[in-house]
Amino acid sequence: MTGLVGTGGFAAVYRAVDERVGSEVAIKLLADHHSLDPDIRERFIHEARLLRRVNSPHVVRLYDLDETERRQPFLVLEYVAGGNLEAHRLRLLRSTGRRVRREDVVTVARGVTAALRALHAERIVHRDLSPTNLLIRQRHVDGPDQDGGGFFQIDDELVLADLGLSKDLAASSGLTAAAGTYGFAAPEQRVAGTIDERADVYAASALLTWFVLGREPGADDRAELEAAGWPSAFADLLARGLATDRTARPADIDVWHDDVTSALALGEPGPGAREAPQPSLPRRRRQRAMAAVAGAVAVGAALGVGGATLLDRGDDGATTDIEELDDDTIRASMTADGTESSFEGPARLIVGDTATYRAVSEGAAWIWYDETFTPVSDSRTVTATPRSEGVFTLRLATVTPDGVAVATAEIPVHAPPDT
CATH class of the missing domain: 1.10.510.10 (Transferase(Phosphotransferase) domain 1)
Structure with missing residues (x-):
């Protein structure tokens, strides 16, 4: 394998070279801790069956299905070099x-x-x-x-x-x-x-x-x-x-x-003919961010939320930039180690209401952490449902081959309007 292409909640995709023909391929490997789960394993293999059934240049090609010595199934797929x-x-x-x-x-x-x-x-x-x-x-x-x-x-x-x-x-x-x-x-x-x-x-x-x-x-x-x-x-x-x-x-x-x-x-x-209307220039404020992440976080991200390492609580002086995109939406951004981490979502929360925040940074993986530094999701989006007034702290770790950056936002939480 020559490099990591991307990761998700169940599998990681690697770039590799098929030495038999000398061409690049993509290896989609089911995460180790999911390999013995019969339902997840069957779903993974089912994808191979569907790809084998669909013969189209417009759907990624399946070359092979196999498993490692540790019984991790993997798919050998066409490597598409142009990105997504x-x-x-x-x-x-x-x-x-x-x-x-x-x-x-x-x-x-x-x-x-x-x-x-x-x-x-x-x-x-x-x-x-x-x-x-x-x-x-x-x-x-x-x-x-x-x-x-x-x-x-x-x-x-x-x-x-x-x-x-x-x-x-x-x-x-x-x-x-x-x-x-x-x-x-x-x-x-x-x-x-x-x-x-x-x-x-x-x-x-x-x-x-x-x-x-x-x-x-x-x-x-x-x-x-x-x-x-x-x-x-x-x-x-x-x-x-x-x-x-x-x-x-x-x-x-x-x-x-x-x-x-x-x-x-x-x-x-x-x-x-003419430009689309552009939003007004965002107002900016700055928040302190706890930015250091243990080196194992990238490995943890590849294995899913459960395997992720908790954030280091030491403050290295990095800051998260908070852009107020409009009255109701913020973007939190921070750059470290050549990696940018950013996410968008509601600028304020209501007790009991569920809000969605979305990663807008590009990375090999994303890991969301709550205010207790507990990893809660490795999807592109995460939901928050505060239970009391005060401040809701949300952190997004973006993992790339260059490094890890963590964006942090402290979002005010208010009581429902009728209380």
Whole structure:
């Protein structure tokens, strides 16, 4: 193995070289402490079965399934060198200031449709379509882009990965437990219930919303889209795709794709005409942060929350920068060892109410800690439900190959308004 690509709650992905053919591959290894759990082990192997069944260049290829001497199953997968869609978009925005254009959206919609069409033909619902699970296969790494200003180069392809949460409707009913990525999972996925392929249509619509607006779907989508000059028909299509009632969504992914391309052929695309409105400059304040992390935290992150090492409580003088994005939202950011850790969420909390905070930094792993320095999650998002007034302290450790940084925010907690 030549390096760590990324980690999650159940597995880690490594970059490796297949010496038999001299090409790079990706090794997805089930975490050691999950390997003897029969349910998790079966789910991991089930992903291999689904990948073997789906034969499409738009879904990551499975080469082999095996296990280590310690009985850790692993998948040998195609290594897609272009990174994921989220990292690619952020990198281009930061380095070149490029804006999303109509052609870029059509490219994403085309790639998503091709991947989901292959899955749905086998009655497989992905259930976790998100920017981090869409990889970019680059045919010409240093080649020209489409016309000198796009997000994608000529012949770039989107490749769908991570079928770990996929539902096989051909082998079972549509009954499902809650699953999926916050902001992209359809309403019927957020609780135990019944799903079908239209859950992926919802996720595809959420993905395009994120790609254009830079955030998950929200109440102001239409206003922001139209202010940026996107056609009303495009806003209508996204609203239909994000309908709470799945019967109101496009009937299948091909109908959805036809609606996207039709909508974007109408009117003038806004990004080529005028800028989207920019938020006012954030106010900033600074908070002290306990930033040192034991060296074993990276290993702990790879093993999941339960194996993570507690934060060192010593204060090394690093600070977390708190940006007040608006009256209700903050971003906490801190940089150390060449690594940035940052997260966003409510600027204030109410006793008994549940709030969600989301990591916006890029890393190999994220670990959330509560006020007692106890690791509580290694997902991209975490929820907080304060039980008393005062201050709620939340910490996010972002782990990258370069180091570890910990962002800390102290969030005021108020009593409910009617007390």
